[in-house]
Amino acid sequence: MAWPILIALTVPVTALLLWLHVPAALMLGPLVAGIAFASWGGQVRSPVSIFAVAQGIVGCLIAKMVPLSIVGDILGHWVLFSTGVVSVLVASCGLGWLMTRLQILPGTTALWGISPGAASVMTFMAEAYGADIRLVALMQYLRIFLVAGIAALVARVFGVSSSYGAAAILWFPEVHWLSLGETLALAIVGPAVARVARIPAGAFLVPMVAGIVLAHLGFMTIELPTWLLAASYALVGWNIGLRFTRPLLVHAARALPRILVCTLILIAICGGIAALFVLVAGVDPLTAYLATSPGGSDSIAIIAASTNCDVSFVMAMQTVRMIAVLLLAPVLTKFIAERVKVPPGG
Template identity: 65%
Template sequence: MAGQPARSVMRWGVGSASARQWLKLVVLSVVICGFLLWMHAPAALLLGPLLAGVILAANGGKVVFPVSLFVVSQGVIGCLIARMVPVSIVGDILGHWPLFTVGVLAVVAASSLLGWVMGRLRLLPGTTALWGSSPGAASIMTIMAEDYGADVRLVAFMQYFRVLAVAAAAALVAHLFGVDTSAHAPSAIVWFPPVDAWPLAETAALAIAAPYLAKVLRIPAGAFLVPMVIGIVLVHFGLMRIELPTWLLAGAYAFVGWNIGLRFTKPLLVHAARSLPVVVASTLILIALCGAVAGLLVLGAGVDPLTAYLATSPGGIDSVAIISAASGGDVSFVMAMQTVRLLAVLFLGPPLTRFLAMRAT
């Protein structure tokens, strides 16, 4: 997933300068969202704030907001997926475990091979290539990279640039292979629909309490996964109904997008400038390799192209979830494979990366 917010965006800003930065960010987000909605782009409410954050941060802008808002936003996205994904997701994984095993291991192997090759060719310093190429769990890979002698700033740039690139590529694939995009026209959006107060209160409680539980239990990516799992169970047994009005989803999408985009600060871009061609090339190669794995799922298992691509995308699980929910893919299949791969990366990624790093150097 996209990871925790950077330290520079963890407090409320005060004063007129901060207010101007917020105004710029919001206005720019609205303008870009409006254009993307006019173009019928999938996940426009995520990509608009994401691009606005990139533009603002790259031009020296700085916006600060509490970690709690981002965490709750992840909880809201988890509730969204819980409303869409049936409890049979576990049965889907168990019933198609060979397919999931091949898909997950192929993506992990492709990313590890790419990082190892770049390390052997000395295209990037030290073990940076390996840590930067690890798929998913961006925040965890960035933190661990520093402990093993990698350039943590370059690793962070590689990880979050890939999240950005994967989000853009997934939106493009969704546009090419998705459902009729006319259903997502701006005129069809009802920003303030009528809502039931009690289900909305239950949803808000789940979005707030479940991420806190994940933090107490120290579950990686738990701010998104825990409310998703709890929500699926509660909805399946009729214990709650998830209520997510458009304005609430738009706010959650905005904070997730801003958290990614605002990381692309000018100092980070300047530091990464010399390695930019290698980073861009490696990102595109990894996306292409994962696209090849998606092609195998299409040809060998009959999975539709949009679902296959989203399921194998090496980006943040939260951004892929938003795009999947907005574009008409098989959300259950996508989230099942993304979740299995996230767990595989969390458990296998660090020892595998250390093993390859020793041999790459």
């Protein structure tokens, strides 16, 4: 009965968000329902590969929207991209160092939990350094939840028209089945390749990069009917929401206010960086905010796709930062963790 109950919770929440014209309602509704379901003790069993394929489909969606010239755009605006990526990394490392020195959370938990991306990598590495892996996981996925919710709110304020409401959705459009088969093949094979090659966040990145190249060189046509996107958005939302289990929330109850404050501070700092992009570089507010949001690339991709922002800019910045976090954050976090003096038993 687990899946029927979860779906029964999801449908009215999603319908309400669609009625309110909330951006990415098809993802946020399942996300909220997943949190409610998991926090009440509910559990569902599902192969991990299903969630990976859903991420692959979101990667295909971005590949369809982002031009092949994205690499040239990054190189042409390397100062802006470098500034954005380095600023977010410096802010997260500085905040993590301060929180660790002040022992706001036990041991080096804050240092690992505040990293702006690569949630699963940071969670696994944290355990090896004696941090509280459950609090790290909560920090990572709470940030993804908050980033998604706040980004949707910002999108609602700056960039969404009524055309994104429920009335405008055509659930069962005409489908080109050969193109749909090619798209599904990419969404399935891409995550499988990423898993074999052990590419972090590869379930999303590999189909996105391969899709950009293949689609824009004319080797395939990406076909994504609304019903398929809706199912994928729901799986992405559930994948985040179902992590907020009752044991995790009970364990983190005392630390939750501090975790929430620290997470909101990081989001606010990234919002300040976005404001500088608007003032100095003339980037529109919605694009700047989504581009600098700390983590949750697949959820940000879904929100960006439902708005009229510059999707290419957003995903280029998110992708560059994700790669930088995967390469640099573990090294920087280890470096800081080994030099921060943690009290005995911390």
